Amino acid sequence: MTRFLRRQGWVAGLLALLIFLFVVTKLIQPGYGSGDFGSLARAVLPYAFAVAAQTVVVIAGGIDLSVAAMMALTSVTAASMMNGASEEYAFFVVPFVLTMGLVLGALNGFLIVVTRVPDIVVTLATLFVLQGAALLVLDAPGGGAAEWLKATVVGTMPIPNVPDNIDAWVPKALVLLVVCLFVIWIPLRRSRLGPSIYAIGSDELAAFRSGVPVARTRIVAYALSGLFAALGGLSLTISTGIGAPIPGPYLLASVAAVVLGGVALGGGKGGLLGPIIAVFVLRLVRTDLTLLAIDPNVTAIIEGAIMVAVVMFGAFITIRGRPAGATP
Amino acid sequence: MKKYLTMAPLLAGAALLASVGVSSAEGKYTIGISNTVQGNGWREEMICAMKAQALASGEVAKLNIAHRNTDAAGQLEDIRNLISAKVNAIVVNPADPAGIKAGLEEATKAGIVVVAVDQAVTEPSAYIISNNQEQYAYLGAKWLFQKMGGKGEVLYMRGAAGASADSDRDKGFKKALAEFPDVKVAQEVFTGWQQDQAKQQILSFLATGTPINGIWTSGIDNVIVDALVEQQAPMVPVVGADNAGFVGQLNTVKDLVGAAVTNPGSIGGAGVTLALQILDGKKPAQQTVLVEPQLWENATDAGKAKLKAAADPSLSPEWPVSISIPDWTTYTKDQIVACKGPGE
Amino acid sequence: MSSSATMSQPVSFGRRLKRFMADRPLIPLIILLVILVVILQALRPGIVNERWIANTAKFAIPLAILAGCQTMTMLTGGIDLSVGTVATMSAFIMATQIVNQDPAVAFVLAMLPAVLIGFVNGIGVGVFRVHPLIMTLGTSLIGTGFLQVYQRTVIASGARIPDFLNWLGTGLTYGFPNALFLFVPVAVLIVFTLNRTGFGRLLYAVGDNERAARLSGVRYWQVITSLYVISSLLAGITGLLYIGLIKAPSLSLAEPLVLPSVAAAVIGGTSIFGGRGGYTGTIVGALILTVLTTLLTILHMPEGGRRILFGFIVLFVTAAYLRIIEDR
16 A cells, blocks of 8 residues: 555656656746647657666566667668558558567567577667668668658647637647557456566566566566557657658657656556656756756756666665565 | 656756856847768768858857758658747758758748758758759769779778668769679678778778779778878878868878878858858759869879868868868868857 | 587486576576677678777676666666766866866866766665665756766867877777777776675675665765765766777767666676676676677668667567576
8 A cells, every 4th residue: 555655756856857847948938838738748748668677577577778779770661661652562561560560579579589698688789680670671761651640640639519718728749648548558467467467567476476477577568568669660750751761769768757656666666657758758858948948058967966866765765665674 | 656756757848947047139130950971070070160150140149950870751850849949041951852841841831941062852841952962963973983994803991871861872883883894893882881881991992902903982081091101001092082180190100101082071161151141032043052072182393282272281181171162161270160159 | 528428418418508607697698698799790801809808898897887887786776878978078077177177177177067966876775765776867967067067168178088098098008999908907806896895795685675774884875975976986987998999079978878788787697686697697798799890880781670679689689598597
């Protein structure tokens, strides 16, 4: 019960931080409005999927270093397939690329289970493999994207019977993100698979003894990670209209947001909501740094310092919150 | 516990607010800058040139600089943040010519002047002042192949695999190669524009004992000359960029024949000038201005004189020595080296 | 005699060979290294000569020292991802400060960030119990930021590589790289510390079973803090050696070595979960990676293909090696 409270407390704290940042943003730039919020949602999109990909695997007690490379590969695949193709063809491309992410992710999990090499090393190796594959698909940035796909993240969601000034705060990119995450995450939590993923992350041996199929669950966790990463790759292609074979800064960002979001590296704890809010926090900090015209060389220090401070703070309250008698 | 949680954001916020600079009231414009590669000499010089030109022009009140390592999607985020910041103009070094089209279009719609430097962009409303990357590679490669007597083996040391500037340069290199059918590429490697990787690669290649007659580099040049000297390998003609370190080597290293092709990082300053001209109502005749590269070689006396004049040992070795562009930049060397913008 | 005995019992020979290798984990690693060298020689006859060996050693040494940082931290179940930033900082500060400063002063200034970052890492991991991955990632971000700010102050002062570092990084004595003068003592010291000193045993003990180690009176945070300071100092020294080798102070000088340093330690048989491993294996791991890099450089194939091959070989080598030594 206390653990449940603590976890929710962390998410609530993050939410408070996010609201505080919105207030700060409004103070810095009084003109900050719904259009700017839409920009934020679009910026969040690829990061949020990268973080979701990382979260599933971290909860299962692993780590996935190949997230950014997987996004690059799926992005160039989608962009090169849609290049010059008809609008309808994209209806085939999207499921194809998502399946590709699912299968390649499962392959990550399969390699970890079969070779018994630690996940960090397997995914480091697949990072190089996926990067190489992305370069073979496109050796320079290029390709295209269907117009209807690009339109899915532009503008706001028209909702009937809702006044325009409220509707303006519901950008399509945000709706897309929430729908995609819900469609995958909620059935997962409800099924037997969800608790299994938590179980192998918190104590593999205990999970095995209580009948959880550890190997299969691990493969599924990595497959889901691949699926989220493919969504991230697609979102890159959709927002830029091209595919770029060099991975973006999503690996480090995903690990940072997972930890900020209250998911313990080591597994078994946390949810998806915390990391997603953490992504919004990190992106909004970036916005504020730009709005304030802070020396760009200092921004890396500020971002790093916020990360370290919050994580140390989180660790600190965990230590204090431990029941008496446990090791400090 | 709630109390603890609210303290962290307060502290973070205080840190943010404390670092807000007070901008000078002299200029009238706010200019936004977006760049997606941090930590190499060329890009740092570009940023300093932008700051110095903004200061020297006296027309700029404040610069909003988004300067970090990211991709096209990240640059879209930065451009939209600059739109939120209500800047008057955005000078952008594009991560990709096509990938940031949507953001630039939104900026133009918001009444912001958009200038792309270093590379072209596909957005038609943007003004472009760019180094001609294809010509950069063609000029150097053609000189190199001529120096090789139109035949032999060349070591082709490219930039980062998958980068659009690298693929533009590849076009120029291939164009020159097609003109010299007897020149063959002995080996093609990607340095990733990383000094240490380039040095490891050249040493590995030298160890194979494969004879080569020339080396073309994509600007990671001084480590290559160092490797040749250290290994006492036969000196072959080397083509590089006008980085301070390499230009110094062309003047001093014994038996080294080579050429530096200019690729001025000061193009950033020119971009600021162009943006200010447009803001002042003086639109250029064409949408695109290309700055053509020059080639400085040490094979002739005239070339040697140019190199001597260009050399600047006091500069950081990764900085291009062409720290200004005639007609386009008005700052002094002290100003660009100080790297301070308006209000700093 | 022995040959006839093995011929009559081929199965038992295979088992004995495996047992032999499992008892001496260095031997299969060295065999792998020899196989790679033979492939290299077969592809480009004549490449394996005195000069090539010296060059390979020159590049393997900095990698091996950084991999030593990983080995030591991994023994406690940690990792140090800040080594690349620390090495780059010390190298850059040295090259720019030597212009106007006394060499001793420049050296102290160059090592200062190493000590600081190491100390902060140690406090974060040892006292606040932050996960080492995220802690060292955060400090490396902050370090990079400070380096960015610092470089602006030295644009006009130029840079110089001290003659001593140049000698150490690139020079040869009787055909042997001078870097060995630094590396041999460092390697001996690390091996000695790990195997023969109380501190070394503490590292293994902490990694093996942290709680047991703590209950038996190990001052956990002091051990961890000294460990991360030592790791950072080694990284700083590596930076000085590396700048002597590369002779081009760049702001990302040693960053490309970070992931390979992790890979070298793992290939060398150190468990990323702690408690198992040693430095001699890591040295061979670093050599394997360096030879592999050479091999891929001279192959005529698209860059994408090279990366794919690199990923698969790293995975294969680690998996094969784990199979051999885990079967004891």
